[in-house]
Amino acid sequence: MCGIAGIFHCGTPKPVDPERVRGMTDALAHRGPDGSGVWTAHGVGLGHRRLSIIDLEGSPQPMHSVDGRAVIVFNGEIYNYRELRRELEKDGARFRTDGDTETILAAWQRWGTGCLDRLDGMFAFALYDCDRRSLFLARDRFGVKPLFTAMLSDGSLAFASELKGLLAHPLTRREVDPLAVEDYMTWGYVPDHRSILAGVEKLPSGHFRLLEHQRDPAPPRQWWDISFTERARGRPDDLSAELLHHLRAGVSSRMVADVPLGAFLSGGVDSSSVVALMDEADRAPVTTCSIGFDVAEVDETGHARRIAALFGTRHHERTVAADGIAEVDRLVEIFDEPFADASALPTLQVCRLAREHVTVALSGDGADEAFAGYRRQVFHRREEQLRSVLPSALRSPLFGTLGRIWPKADWAPRPLRARSTFQALAEDGAVGYARALAVIPSELRDRLFGEGMQRARGDYRAEQALIETMIETPGRSGLDAAQYADLKFWLPGDILTKIDRTSMAVGLEAREPLLDHRLVQFAASLPEGLRIRGMQGKWLLKRTMERYLPNDILYRPKQGFVVPLAQWFRGDLAGEARRVVHSERLLQSGWFDRTALADLAEKHISGRSDNGRVLWQLLMLEKSLARLDLAR
Structure with a gap:
């Protein structure tokens, strides 16, 4: 690298x-x-x-x-x-x-x-x-x-x-x-x-x-593109065998190195699958690395230890404070452009740990995009099924009205947060998926942006690029379009940027065996029912890995690196939230409305709404512009 x-x-x-x-x-x-x-x-x-x-x-x-x-x-x-x-x-x-x-x-x-x-x-x-x-x-x-x-x-x-x-x-x-x-x-x-x-x-x-x-x-x-136009035929057992062949090839090909090699291990489906196949491919114990947190609700090290014990890996782990805010300035230096995926904080930590033991580390990145493992993809498929039976003339007024009157309810249990689902159902599939993927919806951006930004962006809205990507998908269905957009838009812009910059910052090479192009093309050919079954994403991948991994690892709820942004900005970072919304670097640019930003911070600090992710984005933007010495 x-x-x-x-x-x-x-x-x-x-x-x-x-x-x-x-x-x-x-x-x-x-x-x-x-x-x-x-x-x-x-x-x-x-x-x-x-x-x-x-x-x-x-x-x-x-x-x-x-x-x-x-x-x-x-x-x-x-x-x-x-x-x-x-x-x-x-x-x-x-x-x-x-x-x-x-x-x-x-x-x-x-x-x-x-x-x-x-x-x-x-x-x-x-x-x-x-x-x-x-x-x-x-x-x-x-x-x-x-x-x-x-x-x-x-x-x-x-x-x-x-x-x-x-x-x-x-x-x-x-x-x-x-x-x-x-x-x-x-x-x-x-x-x-x-x-x-x-x-x-x-x-x-x-x-x-x-x-x-x-x-x-x-x-x-x-020179290359992924296609969802073809559908593989065969019994699930036969397709599972073919999938396993591709998985083994992807992992073994990425184990070639003249330096020490290991793997990131979170204890989730993807990283555990990679470790299982690495163990199968090489008699020597796999070196694995995990990061834990000092907050039990977001700590996954118990799952990682279980997989490490199952395959006899040389396991290394480190517990870090869940408030890794001290790393913010380092992240700004690493990414150059503003980058607000807060999971970059623990990703940097696990890269540091890995570099102490290996020079190359295999990751599980790419499986969610290729095999439909994100909750948003599962929900999008359900929404598309509903769109197919309800005409737009009925959906738009019904769900549009529900979306407007339903409370935002950040505090409520997830099943009661129906507002975004109603808003998505009022639109066509591509528009609805863009809404689901957006961190800050267009209505909130309209309130936050000042006159200078309103003039500068004109009719342009960020969602349009993703919508056009979905419309142009070489595929057959709404799920195809959602996965294609994730592979073409989300994956390179967020996931791969995150792992490239954090690994390279510490002199570590990260490899993604689940992004072997033949494996991904095969995954794109799977019938929808083998990608998602019921509310279970990555269905055939999980079934294929049952011969290696325990069911409670394969079928436990997806977690990932969780960073408690909301708590940060109501606790030790409340002062930082107030500082950034009054930052002259942001306000003098003309991009933001002073009153709207101040109101956003106070509502969050008081607990009236959850604006933690928005405040994090503003903080990373302001610090990135300062590092680049840019204002407008």
Whole structure:
């Protein structure tokens, strides 16, 4: 795992200062503490920071092809590189190293952009072809590895693994995109179709760019997509056997490393499944790491210990205070852009613990998106069934009225919090799912935003991008569309961003075996009744893992990392809540209404409503803007 950065002149080639590229890669030193390198030629410069995982001494970067006609900087891992290498050697390719980086160079020279279809892995890379005088930028299928780009005023394109790499270049604009603030306040993160900085873009997952000197910059082109259009046929037992084959392949392929390897273990279905299959694949005990909390209601270490004992792992755990607010400034430094998924706090802690024992850790990320494990997906399927029997002319007035008059009732038991369900049922499926996924609904944003933001965003609403993604889904049903949106929108923007930044911050490589693309494509082909049965999500996955895991682990309610935001902002952080809603950095921007923010904080502190997540978003936004030295 590494950090990459570079500069490419799209217009007339100009000399590239190697020290400028070095400054960009130095800003990414945490991603690659084991080595660094810079290469420049007329019109191009490539930089690299290395975390050694495979071929520890023999694969320095930037790396040249054997014939010297291509140069690459690469962040990620190619799990099938040995098979590719053998195929390329049969065609006459020669290799000087034992790693995966050189395999990409040879694959490019053999297949051009078609090489991407043959790569099984997580990656973002920049490859300069000296003969074609072109720069090839590519990102993996799901967006596990990030890549930021920016067109600069001198006609060059700069790229980097993280925003801080671009900010090390003096020509990067430091102007906030107000539409990114609208996106952030809606979702709690800045999705991949936008950046907090105007003029900065993220290469979308499953896309590449091919740039040439003295030509206008080519836009991103999609090279891979997930499809829900086909349905697998067969008995559940046969499909379960096929699923197990894919699960084993995904896990075993990601266990290749020349450094110590382990796994995150929460005691939930996904991480426990990964550990079970790791134990099956290797005689040596698996190294597992868990984080516990000093509040019993949110502590899962008992479940993790049980799985560790079942498989005889070398288990490590650490109990941390559930108030890990002391880490907020560190999170702001790690993420650059505002990022308000509070589970990043315990994720950073478990990455730190893992790094004390291993250099690579396997996670269970991706299973909820691929197999329909989120409650919102289960409810969405039920809502879609109701929409199919009730015409819109009846649904809209009935449920729209109920949604308006039903109390918000944050304090009530979950079954009585029906307002959001009624509001969703009044809309079509895509609009309803966007409402379910939004952290701050449009009505509340309208109250919080000031006149400046109202003018800046115009008719734009953050939900529209997700709605369009669902409408364009290659699939058959509303559940297909919801899962597709989660895989294309939520997964890269939130989940994979969280694990990439927190793991890289401590020099740890995280791998996601449940995001093997063949496994995910198989999951997308499952009939809906094998994804969700009754109110049970991930049904076939859980049934398949019954041979390995106890039922009370497989079928217990989903928990995840829980952070007590509401309690924080009514307790020790009440003063911080009041401070942030009166922050001049936020208020002088014109984005927010002063009175509405103050009212939001006081209602929360007094217990009249639960605005903990909104206050957390405001806090992370204000601190991120301060770190970037941005106001508007």
